Amino acid sequence: MAKVLVATEKPFAPAAVAQIKEVLDKANYELVLLEKYTDKSVLLKAVENVDAMIVRSDKVTKEVIDAAKNLKIVIRAGAGYDNLDLEACTAANVVAMNTPGQNSNAVAELAIGMMISIARGNYNGKAGTELRGKKLGIHAYGNVGRFVAHIARGFGMDVYAYDPYTDKELVNKDGVVLLDSVGELYSTCQYISLHIPANDKTIKSIGFDLLKKLPKNGILVNTARKEVIDEEGLLKIFAEREDFRYVSDLAPECKDEIVEKFEGRFFFTPKKMGAQTAEANINAGVAGANQIIDFIENGNITFKVN
Numbered sequence: 001m002a003k004v005l006v007a008t009e010k011p012f013a014p015a016a017v018a019q020i021k022e023v024l025d026k027a028n029y030e031l032v033l034l035e036k037y038t039d040k041s042v043l044l045k046a047v048e049n050v051d052a053m054i055v056r057s058d059k060v061t062k063e064v065i066d067a068a069k070n071l072k073i074v075i076r077a078g079a080g081y082d083n084l085d086l087e088a089c090t091a092a093n094v095v096a097m098n099t100p101g102q103n104s105n106a107v108a109e110l111a112i113g114m115m116i117s118i119a120r121g122n123y124n125g126k127a128g129t130e131l132r133g134k135k136l137g138i139h140a141y142g143n144v145g146r147f148v149a150h151i152a153r154g155f156g157m158d159v160y161a162y163d164p165y166t167d168k169e170l171v172n173k174d175g176v177v178l179l180d181s182v183g184e185l186y187s188t189c190q191y192i193s194l195h196i197p198a199n200d201k202t203i204k205s206i207g208f209d210l211l212k213k214l215p216k217n218g219i220l221v222n223t224a225r226k227e228v229i230d231e232e233g234l235l236k237i238f239a240e241r242e243d244f245r246y247v248s249d250l251a252p253e254c255k256d257e258i259v260e261k262f263e264g265r266f267f268f269t270p271k272k273m274g275a276q277t278a279e280a281n282i283n284a285g286v287a288g289a290n291q292i293i294d295f296i297e298n299g300n301i302t303f304k305v306n
Ligand code: 3PG
Pocket: 010, 056, 057, 058, 077, 078, 079, 080, 081, 103, 272, 273, 274, 275, 276
Protein backbone atom coordinates (compact mmCIF):
# COMPACT_ATOMS: atom_id res chain seq x y z
CA MET A 1 0.00 0.00 0.00
CA ALA A 2 1.56 3.33 -1.11
CA LYS A 3 1.93 5.86 1.69
CA VAL A 4 1.15 9.53 1.05
CA LEU A 5 2.31 12.10 3.60
CA VAL A 6 0.39 15.37 3.81
CA ALA A 7 2.86 17.64 5.59
CA THR A 8 1.35 21.04 6.24
CA GLU A 9 2.79 23.42 8.81
CA LYS A 10 -0.23 25.58 7.91
CA PRO A 11 -3.01 22.97 7.75
CA PHE A 12 -5.59 22.55 5.01
CA ALA A 13 -9.23 23.09 5.96
CA PRO A 14 -10.60 19.86 7.55
CA ALA A 15 -12.96 19.39 4.58
CA ALA A 16 -9.94 19.29 2.26
CA VAL A 17 -8.16 16.67 4.37
CA ALA A 18 -11.34 14.57 4.36
CA GLN A 19 -11.59 14.76 0.57
CA ILE A 20 -7.89 13.98 0.06
CA LYS A 21 -8.38 10.91 2.29
CA GLU A 22 -11.40 9.84 0.27
CA VAL A 23 -9.44 10.00 -3.00
CA LEU A 24 -6.50 8.07 -1.50
CA ASP A 25 -8.77 5.48 0.17
CA LYS A 26 -10.42 4.74 -3.16
CA ALA A 27 -7.03 4.04 -4.72
CA ASN A 28 -6.06 1.95 -1.70
CA TYR A 29 -3.32 4.41 -0.69
CA GLU A 30 -2.60 5.28 2.93
CA LEU A 31 -2.79 8.87 4.17
CA VAL A 32 -0.23 9.97 6.76
CA LEU A 33 -1.10 13.36 8.21
CA LEU A 34 1.43 15.75 9.75
CA GLU A 35 -0.02 19.17 10.58
CA LYS A 36 1.22 22.23 12.48
CA TYR A 37 4.68 20.76 13.05
CA THR A 38 7.09 23.23 14.56
CA ASP A 39 10.33 21.30 14.36
CA LYS A 40 12.12 20.19 11.18
CA SER A 41 13.15 16.94 12.88
CA VAL A 42 9.49 15.88 12.99
CA LEU A 43 9.21 16.31 9.23
CA LEU A 44 12.48 14.44 8.65
CA LYS A 45 11.10 11.49 10.66
CA ALA A 46 7.70 11.59 8.94
CA VAL A 47 9.14 11.38 5.40
CA GLU A 48 11.29 8.34 6.17
CA ASN A 49 9.11 5.67 4.57
CA VAL A 50 6.53 7.48 2.44
CA ASP A 51 6.16 7.07 -1.33
CA ALA A 52 4.68 10.49 -1.99
CA MET A 53 4.12 13.75 -0.20
CA ILE A 54 1.89 16.79 -0.48
CA VAL A 55 3.07 20.11 0.96
CA ARG A 56 2.06 23.77 0.88
CA SER A 57 4.77 26.40 1.56
CA ASP A 58 6.62 23.81 3.66
CA LYS A 59 10.33 23.76 2.81
CA VAL A 60 11.35 20.58 1.02
CA THR A 61 15.12 20.86 1.26
CA LYS A 62 17.89 18.46 0.23
CA GLU A 63 17.90 17.23 3.84
CA VAL A 64 14.21 16.32 3.58
CA ILE A 65 14.68 14.61 0.20
CA ASP A 66 17.70 12.67 1.49
CA ALA A 67 15.70 11.49 4.51
CA ALA A 68 12.85 10.28 2.29
CA LYS A 69 14.35 7.07 1.00
CA ASN A 70 11.17 5.77 -0.73
CA LEU A 71 9.95 9.09 -2.06
CA LYS A 72 8.91 9.11 -5.73
CA ILE A 73 6.88 12.28 -6.01
CA VAL A 74 6.40 15.53 -4.12
CA ILE A 75 3.42 17.75 -4.79
CA ARG A 76 3.38 21.45 -3.97
CA ALA A 77 -0.39 21.94 -3.48
CA GLY A 78 -0.35 25.41 -4.96
CA ALA A 79 1.32 27.50 -7.62
CA GLY A 80 4.75 28.74 -6.50
CA TYR A 81 7.30 25.96 -5.96
CA ASP A 82 10.17 28.12 -4.71
CA ASN A 83 9.98 26.08 -1.47
CA LEU A 84 11.09 22.88 -3.22
CA ASP A 85 14.76 22.10 -3.85
CA LEU A 86 14.28 20.95 -7.42
CA GLU A 87 17.92 20.02 -7.91
CA ALA A 88 17.79 17.71 -4.91
CA CYS A 89 14.53 16.19 -6.19
CA THR A 90 16.03 15.51 -9.62
CA ALA A 91 19.24 14.10 -8.15
CA ALA A 92 17.19 11.68 -6.03
CA ASN A 93 14.92 10.75 -8.95
CA VAL A 94 11.92 12.38 -7.27
CA VAL A 95 9.31 14.01 -9.49
CA ALA A 96 8.17 17.46 -8.31
CA MET A 97 4.81 18.89 -9.37
CA ASN A 98 2.63 21.86 -8.53
CA THR A 99 -1.14 22.19 -8.97
CA PRO A 100 -1.44 25.27 -11.18
CA GLY A 101 -4.68 27.23 -11.12
CA GLN A 102 -6.25 25.32 -8.24
CA ASN A 103 -5.96 28.05 -5.61
CA SER A 104 -5.86 31.06 -7.96
CA ASN A 105 -9.32 32.45 -7.28
CA ALA A 106 -8.67 32.54 -3.53
CA VAL A 107 -5.46 34.53 -4.03
CA ALA A 108 -7.17 36.86 -6.51
CA GLU A 109 -10.03 37.55 -4.08
CA LEU A 110 -7.50 38.45 -1.37
CA ALA A 111 -5.69 40.84 -3.75
CA ILE A 112 -8.97 42.63 -4.50
CA GLY A 113 -9.97 42.54 -0.81
CA MET A 114 -6.71 44.20 0.21
CA MET A 115 -7.20 46.84 -2.52
CA ILE A 116 -10.62 47.72 -1.12
CA SER A 117 -9.29 47.75 2.41
CA ILE A 118 -6.43 50.16 1.67
CA ALA A 119 -8.62 52.34 -0.58
CA ARG A 120 -10.96 52.73 2.43
CA GLY A 121 -8.11 53.61 4.77
CA ASN A 122 -8.29 50.19 6.40
CA TYR A 123 -11.79 51.18 7.61
CA ASN A 124 -10.59 54.08 9.75
CA GLY A 125 -13.87 56.00 9.58
CA LYS A 126 -12.62 58.66 7.13
CA ALA A 127 -13.68 59.04 3.48
CA GLY A 128 -11.70 56.73 1.26
CA THR A 129 -11.81 56.10 -2.48
CA GLU A 130 -13.39 53.57 -4.83
CA LEU A 131 -11.82 51.10 -7.25
CA ARG A 132 -14.20 52.00 -10.09
CA GLY A 133 -12.50 53.96 -12.87
CA LYS A 134 -8.98 53.45 -11.47
CA LYS A 135 -6.17 51.86 -13.45
CA LEU A 136 -4.91 48.46 -12.34
CA GLY A 137 -1.69 46.93 -13.66
CA ILE A 138 -1.30 43.16 -13.50
CA HIS A 139 2.40 42.33 -13.25
CA ALA A 140 2.50 38.81 -14.78
CA TYR A 141 -0.63 37.48 -16.40
CA GLY A 142 -0.71 33.89 -15.12
CA ASN A 143 -3.62 32.11 -13.45
CA VAL A 144 -3.90 34.48 -10.48
CA GLY A 145 -3.28 37.62 -12.53
CA ARG A 146 -6.05 36.61 -14.89
CA PHE A 147 -8.56 36.05 -12.06
CA VAL A 148 -7.63 39.44 -10.58
CA ALA A 149 -8.20 41.06 -13.99
CA HIS A 150 -11.65 39.46 -14.35
CA ILE A 151 -12.80 40.53 -10.89
CA ALA A 152 -11.33 44.03 -11.28
CA ARG A 153 -13.16 44.55 -14.55
CA GLY A 154 -16.35 43.68 -12.70
CA PHE A 155 -15.51 46.53 -10.33
CA GLY A 156 -15.18 48.90 -13.30
CA MET A 157 -11.39 49.20 -13.18
CA ASP A 158 -9.35 49.76 -16.34
CA VAL A 159 -7.00 46.80 -16.45
CA TYR A 160 -3.52 46.69 -17.97
CA ALA A 161 -0.92 43.91 -17.90
CA TYR A 162 2.75 43.29 -18.47
CA ASP A 163 3.91 39.76 -19.19
CA PRO A 164 6.42 38.96 -21.92
CA TYR A 165 5.52 35.25 -21.76
CA THR A 166 1.75 35.47 -22.10
CA ASP A 167 -0.56 34.94 -25.06
CA LYS A 168 -1.39 38.42 -26.40
CA GLU A 169 -4.70 37.32 -27.87
CA LEU A 170 -5.88 35.83 -24.60
CA VAL A 171 -5.11 39.08 -22.77
CA ASN A 172 -6.90 41.17 -25.38
CA LYS A 173 -9.90 38.84 -25.29
CA ASP A 174 -10.10 39.45 -21.53
CA GLY A 175 -10.49 43.19 -22.22
CA VAL A 176 -7.05 43.86 -20.75
CA VAL A 177 -4.45 46.13 -22.38
CA LEU A 178 -1.07 44.43 -22.72
CA LEU A 179 1.83 46.86 -22.35
CA ASP A 180 5.31 46.46 -23.81
CA SER A 181 7.42 47.22 -20.78
CA VAL A 182 7.28 46.86 -17.05
CA GLY A 183 8.16 50.56 -16.69
CA GLU A 184 5.13 51.51 -18.76
CA LEU A 185 2.91 49.37 -16.52
CA TYR A 186 4.14 51.10 -13.36
CA SER A 187 3.91 54.61 -14.82
CA THR A 188 0.40 53.99 -16.17
CA CYS A 189 -1.37 52.32 -13.26
CA GLN A 190 -2.25 53.65 -9.81
CA TYR A 191 -2.70 50.07 -8.55
CA ILE A 192 -0.15 47.35 -9.31
CA SER A 193 -0.95 43.73 -8.46
CA LEU A 194 2.13 41.50 -8.34
CA HIS A 195 1.95 37.94 -9.65
CA ILE A 196 5.55 37.13 -10.53
CA PRO A 197 7.14 33.96 -9.14
CA ALA A 198 10.15 34.14 -6.81
CA ASN A 199 13.27 33.01 -8.65
CA ASP A 200 16.82 34.18 -9.40
CA LYS A 201 15.56 36.76 -11.88
CA THR A 202 12.74 38.21 -9.79
CA ILE A 203 13.99 38.22 -6.19
CA LYS A 204 14.42 41.88 -5.06
CA SER A 205 13.36 43.01 -8.55
CA ILE A 206 10.65 45.41 -7.34
CA GLY A 207 12.47 48.40 -5.91
CA PHE A 208 12.67 52.18 -5.78
CA ASP A 209 13.32 52.80 -9.51
CA LEU A 210 10.16 50.98 -10.51
CA LEU A 211 7.96 52.16 -7.65
CA LYS A 212 8.85 55.83 -8.14
CA LYS A 213 7.16 55.62 -11.56
CA LEU A 214 3.74 55.04 -9.98
CA PRO A 215 1.18 57.81 -10.54
CA LYS A 216 -0.05 59.85 -7.57
CA ASN A 217 -1.53 57.71 -4.77
CA GLY A 218 0.20 54.61 -6.12
CA ILE A 219 -0.61 51.34 -4.35
CA LEU A 220 1.42 48.14 -4.60
CA VAL A 221 -0.51 44.92 -3.92
CA ASN A 222 1.64 41.87 -3.25
CA THR A 223 0.05 38.44 -3.12
CA ALA A 224 3.13 36.91 -4.81
CA ARG A 225 6.18 36.54 -2.55
CA LYS A 226 7.70 39.00 -0.10
CA GLU A 227 11.15 38.07 -1.50
CA VAL A 228 10.48 39.81 -4.84
CA ILE A 229 10.54 43.19 -3.07
CA ASP A 230 13.78 45.09 -2.62
CA GLU A 231 13.05 46.25 0.94
CA GLU A 232 15.62 49.05 0.94
CA GLY A 233 13.83 50.48 -2.09
CA LEU A 234 10.48 49.92 -0.40
CA LEU A 235 11.51 51.92 2.67
CA LYS A 236 12.90 54.66 0.41
CA ILE A 237 9.69 55.03 -1.58
CA PHE A 238 7.63 55.06 1.64
CA ALA A 239 9.88 57.86 2.95
CA GLU A 240 10.05 59.92 -0.26
CA ARG A 241 6.45 59.60 -1.41
CA GLU A 242 3.84 60.24 1.25
CA ASP A 243 1.14 59.12 -1.18
CA PHE A 244 2.60 55.60 -1.64
CA ARG A 245 0.87 52.63 0.02
CA TYR A 246 1.72 48.93 0.21
CA VAL A 247 -0.47 45.93 0.99
CA SER A 248 1.02 42.48 1.17
CA ASP A 249 0.09 38.89 1.91
CA LEU A 250 2.80 38.45 4.50
CA ALA A 251 4.74 41.27 6.09
CA PRO A 252 8.15 42.27 4.82
CA GLU A 253 11.25 41.80 6.99
CA CYS A 254 11.25 45.58 7.54
CA LYS A 255 7.70 45.50 8.94
CA ASP A 256 8.61 47.09 12.30
CA GLU A 257 10.10 50.16 10.62
CA ILE A 258 7.06 50.55 8.37
CA VAL A 259 4.67 50.17 11.30
CA GLU A 260 6.63 52.74 13.30
CA LYS A 261 7.02 55.38 10.57
CA PHE A 262 4.23 55.02 8.02
CA GLU A 263 0.98 54.58 9.92
CA GLY A 264 -2.16 53.99 7.85
CA ARG A 265 -0.27 53.38 4.61
CA PHE A 266 0.00 49.58 4.70
CA PHE A 267 -1.73 46.32 5.46
CA PHE A 268 0.05 43.01 6.10
CA THR A 269 -1.48 39.59 6.75
CA PRO A 270 -0.09 37.91 9.89
CA LYS A 271 0.21 34.56 8.08
CA LYS A 272 0.18 33.84 4.35
CA MET A 273 -3.55 33.96 3.65
CA GLY A 274 -3.95 34.07 -0.15
CA ALA A 275 -4.77 30.39 -0.55
CA GLN A 276 -6.38 30.01 2.87
CA THR A 277 -9.92 29.13 1.83
CA ALA A 278 -11.69 25.79 2.10
CA GLU A 279 -12.32 25.85 -1.64
CA ALA A 280 -8.68 26.45 -2.55
CA ASN A 281 -7.51 23.80 -0.08
CA ILE A 282 -9.96 21.25 -1.50
CA ASN A 283 -9.07 22.08 -5.12
CA ALA A 284 -5.30 22.00 -4.64
CA GLY A 285 -5.22 19.10 -2.15
CA VAL A 286 -7.50 16.82 -4.16
CA ALA A 287 -5.70 17.70 -7.42
CA GLY A 288 -2.43 16.82 -5.69
CA ALA A 289 -3.75 13.45 -4.50
CA ASN A 290 -5.05 12.63 -7.99
CA GLN A 291 -1.75 13.68 -9.58
CA ILE A 292 0.11 11.32 -7.22
CA ILE A 293 -2.13 8.39 -8.10
CA ASP A 294 -1.97 9.13 -11.83
CA PHE A 295 1.81 9.36 -11.66
CA ILE A 296 2.32 6.17 -9.67
CA GLU A 297 -0.27 4.13 -11.61
CA ASN A 298 0.17 5.57 -15.13
CA GLY A 299 3.40 7.58 -15.14
CA ASN A 300 1.53 10.82 -15.93
CA ILE A 301 3.98 13.74 -15.51
CA THR A 302 1.82 16.56 -16.90
CA PHE A 303 2.50 18.94 -14.03
CA LYS A 304 6.17 18.06 -13.48
CA VAL A 305 8.31 21.14 -12.72
CA ASN A 306 11.78 19.53 -12.43
C1 3PG B 1 0.92 29.41 -3.84
O1 3PG B 1 2.05 29.57 -4.30
O2 3PG B 1 0.13 28.56 -4.29
C2 3PG B 1 0.44 30.30 -2.73
O3 3PG B 1 1.45 31.13 -2.31
C3 3PG B 1 -0.19 29.55 -1.57
O4 3PG B 1 0.68 29.17 -0.55
P1 3PG B 1 0.16 28.32 0.72
O5 3PG B 1 -0.31 27.01 0.24
O6 3PG B 1 1.34 28.21 1.63
O7 3PG B 1 -0.94 29.09 1.35
